Amino acid sequence: MKCLPAELISSLQSAKRVTVLTGAGLSAESGLPTFRGDGGLWKKYKAEDLASIDGFLKRPQVVWEWYEYRRSIYANARPNPGHLALVELEKFYPEFTLITQNTDGLHFAAGSENILELHGNIRRNRCHLCGKLYPEKVEPNGQVPPRCGCGGMLRPDVVWFGEALSPSILDAAWRAASQSELFFSIGTSALVQPAASLSLVAKRSGAVLVEINLEPTPLSFEVDYFLEGKASEWLFLIKEALQ
Ligand code: BJW
Ligand code: ZN
Numbered sequence: 732m733k734c735l736p737a738e739l740i741s742s743l744q745s746a747k748r749v750t751v752l753t754g755a756g757l758s759a760e761s762g763l764p765t766f767r768g769d770g771g772l773w774k775k776y777k778a779e780d781l782a783s784i785d786g787f788l789k790r791p792q793v794v795w796e797w798y799e800y801r802r803s804i805y806a807n808a809r810p811n812p813g814h815l816a817l818v819e820l821e822k823f824y825p826e827f828t829l830i831t832q833n834t835d836g837l838h839f840a841a842g843s844e845n846i847l848e849l850h851g852n853i854r855r856n857r858c859h860l861c862g863k864l865y866p867e868k869v870e871p872n873g874q875v876p877p878r879c880g881c882g883g884m885l886r887p888d889v890v891w892f893g894e895a896l897s898p899s900i901l902d903a904a905w906r907a908a909s910q911s912e913l914f915f916s917i918g919t920s921a922l923v924q925p926a927a928s929l930s931l932v933a934k935r936s937g938a939v940l941v942e943i944n945l946e947p948t949p950l951s952f953e954v955d956y957f958l959e960g961k962a963s964e965w966l967f968l969i970k971e972a973l974q
């Protein structure tokens with residue numbers, strides 16, 4: 732049976748500024764495949780072949796169809812108890828920032844409010860050439876990928892390898908990490924930068940660092956508490972400790 736360490740419970744109860752970083756493992760419990768590891772999305776492909784501008788320009792149809800496939804899975808996905816517990820945490824703490832690498836929008840669907848989507852959102856598209864944003868679902872217009880009015884190919888409005896994250900979102904995430912007393916890294920392999928560095932920024936600024944994952948990651952050696960197991964189960968205990 733899982734049990735939170737007593738010292739962590741007292742940190743949970745006394746903290747005022749809390750930041751959480753989530754990754755694909757949190758949404759795995761909503762039925763969405765992760766990127767790496769068992770059942771990872773990338774099994775047949777290298778991540779960089781699909782989620783990079785070079786991959787897109789080389790195989791635009793394959794990349795577009797892969798995203799359309801993922802959108803079809805995401806359309807039926809619902810927030811799981813892990814997402815919902817984070818909504819409760821946000822109500823408890825005066826300063827709470829939820830930084831997510833996930834592009835599935837499930838934190839919004841759950842009702843979290845102060846969310847920073849580091850890697851964009853898969854539901855939106857934008858033009859590869861002129862940058863015009865297409866927030867709504869794009870209907871097929873005879874070409875794959877569909878074309879913008881300017882003739883450019885549409886692509887998902889996400890951050891691919893080699894692309895810069897939104898400076899304002901990254902700044903806000905950096906600030907939240909460096910100002911937090913308690914920082915959680917949940918359901919992420921902690922391999923992809925700059926997201927992975929946020930945990931270390933928090934630690935260097937004095938935060939208590941907690942990781943929740945099914946298995947150890949490169950971050951596990953740096954954390955104050957490694958909680959091994961499913962995100963939803965640990966988040967349930969964390970929520971209970973605050974009631
Ligand atoms: C559970 C669970 C359960 C399962 N409960 N746990 C420094 C050093 C080396 C390289 C770099 C560096 N800085 C930058 C780079 C390059 C690169 C990078 O990091 N490469 C590394 C892989 C080596 N980074 C970039 O290119 C970034 N851009 C950048 O730095 O730009 C610089 C620049 C500046 C100025 C001008 C131009 C450029 C961009 C990174 C973008 C990542 N994009 C993706 C795709 C998003 C779109 C989409 O959705 O398709 O983001 S890749 C993919 O990885 C996706 C994810 O958000 C991201 C992280 O994955 P995540 O969430 O960690 O998932 P998994 O699958 O890896 O792990 C799941 C975990 O959950 C596992 O650990 C499981 O055990 C666990 N788990 N079930 C708890 N129930
Ligand atoms: Zn355009």
